[in-house]
Amino acid sequence: MTTARIPLQSGLNALKVLPQALALIREGAGREFVLGGAAQVGAGLIPAAMGLGAKWLVDALASGQGFTRHVMLLVALQFVLAGLGLVLQYSADYFRVAVRERLQRHLQLRVAGHAAGLDLAFFELPGNYDAFAQAQDDLGFRPMLMAYSVLISLQQAATVTGFFLAVLAFQPVLALALLLAALPTLFAAGKSGSESWGSYDLNTPGGRRAAYFESLLTRDQAAKEVRLYGLAPTFLKGLQEHTLQIMADKLSVEKRRNLRFGWSGLLGIAVEYGALAFVVYRVATGGATLGDFTLMVTALAGVRGGLTRMLAELGQMYENSLFFSALTKFLAQKPLILAPASPLPLPLAAAHTLRLENVTFPYPGAERPVFQNLTLELRAGETTALVGVNGAGKTTLVKLLTRLYDPQEGRITLDGVDIRDFDPDEYRRSLGVVLQDFTRYQLSARENIALGRVGETDEDARLHDAAQRSNALELIQGLPEGWDTLLGRQFHIRGQDLSGGQWQRIALARALYRDAPILLLDEPTAALDAETEAELFGKYRDLTRGKTTLLITHRFNTVRMADRIVLLEHGRILEDGTHAELLALGGRYAEMYEVQAEVYREGVAS
Numbered sequence: 035m036t037t038a039r040i041p042l043q044s045g046l047n048a049l050k051v052l053p054q055a056l057a058l059i060r061e062g063a064g065r066e067f068v069l070g071g072a073a074q075v076g077a078g079l080i081p082a083a084m085g086l087g088a089k090w091l092v093d094a095l096a097s098g099q100g101f102t103r104h105v106m107l108l109v110a111l112q113f114v115l116a117g118l119g120l121v122l123q124y125s126a127d128y129f130r131v132a133v134r135e136r137l138q139r140h141l142q143l144r145v146a147g148h149a150a151g152l153d154l155a156f157f158e159l160p161g162n163y164d165a166f167a168q169a170q171d172d173l174g175f176r177p178m179l180m181a182y183s184v185l186i187s188l189q190q191a192a193t194v195t196g197f198f199l200a201v202l203a204f205q206p207v208l209a210l211a212l213l214l215a216a217l218p219t220l221f222a223a224g225k226s227g228s229e230s231w232g233s234y235d236l237n238t239p240g241g242r243r244a245a246y247f248e249s250l251l252t253r254d255q256a257a258k259e260v261r262l263y264g265l266a267p268t269f270l271k272g273l274q275e276h277t278l279q280i281m282a283d284k285l286s287v288e289k290r291r292n293l294r295f296g297w298s299g300l301l302g303i304a305v306e307y308g309a310l311a312f313v314v315y316r317v318a319t320g321g322a323t324l325g326d327f328t329l330m331v332t333a334l335a336g337v338r339g340g341l342t343r344m345l346a347e348l349g350q351m352y353e354n355s356l357f358f359s360a361l362t363k364f365l366a367q368k369p370l371i372l373a374p375a376s377p378l379p380l381p382l383a384a385a386h387t388l389r390l391e392n393v394t395f396p397y398p399g400a401e402r403p404v405f406q407n408l409t410l411e412l413r414a415g416e417t418t419a420l421v422g423v424n425g426a427g428k429t430t431l432v433k434l435l436t437r438l439y440d441p442q443e444g445r446i447t448l449d450g451v452d453i454r455d456f457d458p459d460e461y462r463r464s465l466g467v468v469l470q471d472f473t474r475y476q477l478s479a480r481e482n483i484a485l486g487r488v489g490e491t492d493e494d495a496r497l498h499d500a501a502q503r504s505n506a507l508e509l510i511q512g513l514p515e516g517w518d519t520l521l522g523r524q525f526h527i528r529g530q531d532l533s534g535g536q537w538q539r540i541a542l543a544r545a546l547y548r549d550a551p552i553l554l555l556d557e558p559t560a561a562l563d564a565e566t567e568a569e570l571f572g573k574y575r576d577l578t579r580g581k582t583t584l585l586i587t588h589r590f591n592t593v594r595m596a597d598r599i600v601l602l603e604h605g606r607i608l609e610d611g612t613h614a615e616l617l618a619l620g621g622r623y624a625e626m627y628e629v630q631a632e633v634y635r636e637g638v639a640s
């Protein structure tokens with residue numbers, strides 16, 4: 035938890051990040067902020083001006099001059115000032131909303147764009163999720179509040195200065211007493227700001243857990259199991275516990291905040307009314323005029339109220355600067371997988387050779403590496419099937435080949451060139467990938483496939499071809515609105531959800547539409563029925579002709595199609611050869627093949 039700092043230091047810290055907040059505002063809503071600020075400060079000048087006008091009016095009336103032109107003008111002046119104050123305040127209110135909305139949108143794009151550019155490794159550490167959650171929470175809100183705290187402080191300073199000068203002219207000691215009486219407010223605001231941030235920071239993981247339980251209860255992903263296993267009470271309990279803790283902490287911070295402000299406010303009021311008693315004494319004993327009295331009533335309250343608000347605002351700025359720092363810290367995170375200063379062009383070969391050379395790779399924070407000194411070549415134009423038990427490292431290999439992660443030691447080459455020497459985006463354009471946990475985009479069938487090649491006009495003929503080769507064509511043509519049917523039902527009642535295998539065909543079509551020279555297929559047929567799978571692999575040669583392909587699968591009947599089979603176990607290559615060679619070897623592959631064949635035979639026999 036962040037400890038409270040002394041107010042001066044607090045203010046300095048806040049001032050440090052203020053330029054960053056202002057820079058964000060300038061990018062997102064510069065014009066609105068300047069206009070709003072001007073209106074706000076202008077509105078701040080009105081009360082002091084009206085106070086002075088009131089003094090002139092009272093003095094004019096007390097002088098016994100009657101209802102003169104001068105008096106009428108003074109009344110008119112009050113009217114104009116009141117009207118102007120109203121217009122300025124409403125303008126300021128409008129611009130405040132405009133700044134918030136624009137800034138929110140601006141930061142939403144910045145944060146989302148930044149998150150998408152970070153390495154996958156970023157999402158491995160829970161602390162980073164906390165940072166991301168905090169950055170999202172801050173959207174638009176904190177930098178704007180910081181800047182407005184400055185504006186409101188300026189506005190208050192403008193109000194206070196006028197009144198303060200009036201009090202100073204009347205009796206300097208009163209002015210000094212009012213100043214000193216306001217200081218505890220600054221302390222209260224600084225301390226409360228620290229506490230508020232500390233409690234929020236501490237509760238961020240709990241808040242994420244609460245949001246997780248809430249999503250399990252309210253989103254469609256878990257809806258089936260929640261009902262089938264009767265999980266709602268369990269998850270509701272989790273949600274309740276976390277939210278209860280957060281609420282209790284918030285309320286306790288608020289309680290202390292209000293107690294502190296209450297005490298410091300009481301001190302201010304005591305000093306104000308002490309000063310007023312002195313003014314009354316002076317008027318009663320003939321040391322001051324009734325006009326002075328009128329001005330002092332407004333001025334004393336104005337100085338006390340204005341100073342309190344100003345210092346409270348500065349404290350608020352400090353608090354917001356703590357929250358805002360979370361956003362700036364997140365935006366300062368840099369990805370490690372970046373394009374080199376002068377990336378090499380991709381080789382122009384018709385088919386490429388990919389090679390892992392002495393690759394060692396542990397996941398961030400993991401104790402043991404998945405691979406240690408792994409060397410493996412995927413030969414140009416060949417299909418290499420990768421088999422192995424769960425957890426052997428097959429998917430991790432795909433993550434390394436796609437540069438979602440980089441090896442800790444060793445290197446991966448494409449036609450002899452380290453893939454880190456290419457621009458990652460350009461390198462990835464040479465890969466057609468079906469991931470094990472591919473994404474089901476809630477978009478049209480056409481878009482779902484065309485996403486394989488963004489930035490290019492989707493040609494119907496090529497889309498058609500990709501769908502045909504992945505056995506998705508008939509499925510798409512049979513949809514109510516054909517290619518334009520929205521897949522999934524999150525956004526439209528007429529959306530069409532697909533079965534697991536149907537989605538998988540769409541994902542495969544997307545990879546094929548990319549028409550890349552390298553295909554990385556991580557269990558691309560796991561959800562397909564036997565018939566579709568057989569049909570697909572009937573034309574497998576055609577699918578992968580001339581392409582360097584890595585095919586990960588647990589289905590041994592599809593493994594046989596490969597030119598070469600690599601058996602991975604505990605991150606090491608145990609066996610490597612053709613289907614016939616590995617069977618003849620009589621090792622682990624032969625054993626696994628036999629087990630599957632046996633299960634299949636038993637299944638058929640029973």
Ligand SMILES: Nc1ncnc2c1ncn2[C@@H]1O[C@H](COP(=O)(O)OP(=O)(O)OP(=O)(O)O)[C@@H](O)[C@H]1O
Nearest residue numbers: 158397400404422423424425426427428429430431
């Ligand atoms: N993001 C991760 N962070 C830490 N460890 C991971 C991560 N993903 C996988 N692992 C670990 O790395 C090892 C290899 O996992 P990988 O997903 O590559 O296996 P796999 O061979 O593809 O398994 P499966 O056949 O189940 O898909 C496993 O021990 C797994 O627990």
